[in-house]
Amino acid sequence: MTNGNATTGLRDLNVGAPGADQIKGAVSAVYDDVASWSRTGDFWNWGMHDQEMLNELNRLRPGFNAGVSDGFSEQLYYQTLRGLPYSKEEFKTLKVLEVGCGMGEGLNFLTRLVDPARAVGLDISGAAIRRANALLARGDRLAYVEGDAEKLPFEDGEFDLVINVESSHNYPDVDLFFHEVARVLKPGGHFSHIDVFDPASYVRFTKLQQEIADFEWFHERDVTENVKSSIRQRMAPGSFFRKEYARKQMPLRARIIGGIGGSHYAGADFIGHRDALAKVLEFARIRTRSVAEYESYRHHLARRG
Ligand SMILES: C[S@@+](CC[C@H](N)C(=O)[O-])C[C@H]1O[C@@H](n2cnc3c(N)ncnc32)[C@H](O)[C@@H]1O
Structure with missing residues (x-):
């Protein structure tokens, strides 16, 4: 049998x-x-730790993470609301979209904090969206849809607030994504973006900030050290993260990709931690070193003009 690629020329493409x-x-x-293999309650981000923010969260929802999480991922989500000019009452009138919502836990958490009129989570992973709809959706108040950040399946001006958490670094064309966010936001609406950057993606991001006239950027917070603190605490022996990771029924390939104790999933490269397995996989070119090039983690807010 001939190799299909060789005869069709697809290989060249x-x-x-x-x-x-x-x-x-x-x-x-x-x-x-x-x-x-993710469990109910799983977030898919590196989390952040800020003691003042944690105290605030505990005041707002006492015991918000008791027994279910280490609270770092919830803090990262809470950061997305910081600096937004909405009162508690105003939040209740908003239509909120999260692009790249993963299993939907973060958006579910935010709706429990600020109770918007409608919240929609979108993700490219059909399996994540099915899980979110099965476990977390609440009628018109909270729904999840499968879709692509670069081609949002919504009308112009449908939302008051768009949030995006540790997701845009995956998009091939962040420019397209930003234009889509501007399109689905109402004039005067807000965009809250938080993600990790390597030197090139940060240059591209700052260029886009200048180029896309629809947005007025008014806030930036560098949370690199807060994110690193979360990762360090998750990597500590006996941590909540390590215990949960050990309990998960993951296939072997997922454990290999995840590194020893889940270090790769926890973002350990970001704190310069490379375990022996990572070094072997890099040597064998099964895993790239590029994740280690990330250098900052930042939150930005923009107003749609
Ligand atoms: C690191 S996870 C973060 C998930 C969630 N925001 C959280 O913090 O738990 C990145 C997410 O972005 C989603 N994603 C990546 N590319 C996407 C795209 N083009 N459109 C929509 N979602 C995308 C992935 O499927 C994944 O769920």
Whole structure:
């Protein structure tokens, strides 16, 4: 049997950098897989630790994470609301969209804090969205839809607030994503973006901030040290994260990708931690070193003009 690629020439088309559709296909396949072994209550981010914010959260919802999480991922979500000009009453009137919502836990958490009129989570992973709808959706108040950040399946001006948490670094074309956010936001609406950056993606981001005239950027907080603190605490022996990781019924390949004690999933590269397994996988080119190039984690807010 001949190799299909050799006869069709498709192989040539695939030479060089992967195309946008290939990247999206790979990303959704990875997260579909992760959704199949994630447990209820799982977030898919590195979290952050800020004692003042944690105290605030505990005042707002005492024992918000008791027995269910270490609270770091909830703090990262809480950060997305900080600096927004809405009172508690105003939040109740808002239509909120989260792009890249994963299993939907973060948006569910935020709706418990600020109770918006309607919240919609979107993700490219069909498996994550099915889980979110089965476990967390609440009629018209909280719904989850499968879709692509670069082609949002919503009308112009449908939302008051769009949030995006540790997701946009996966998108092949952040420019398209930002234009889509501007399109689905009402004039005067807000965009809250929090993500990790490598030097090149931060340059691209600041260029987009200048180029996209629809947005007026009015807040930036560098939370790199707060995120590193979360990762360090998760990597500590006996941590909540390590115990949960040990309990998960994960297939072997997911454990290999995840590194020893789940270090890769926890973002350990970001604190310069590379375990022996990571070094072997990098040497064998099964795993790239590129994640280690991330250098900052930042929160930005913009107003739609
Ligand atoms: C690191 S996870 C963060 C998930 C969630 N925000 C959280 O913090 O738990 C990144 C998410 O972005 C989603 N994603 C990646 N590319 C996407 C795209 N083009 N459109 C929509 N979602 C995407 C992934 O499927 C994944 O759920």
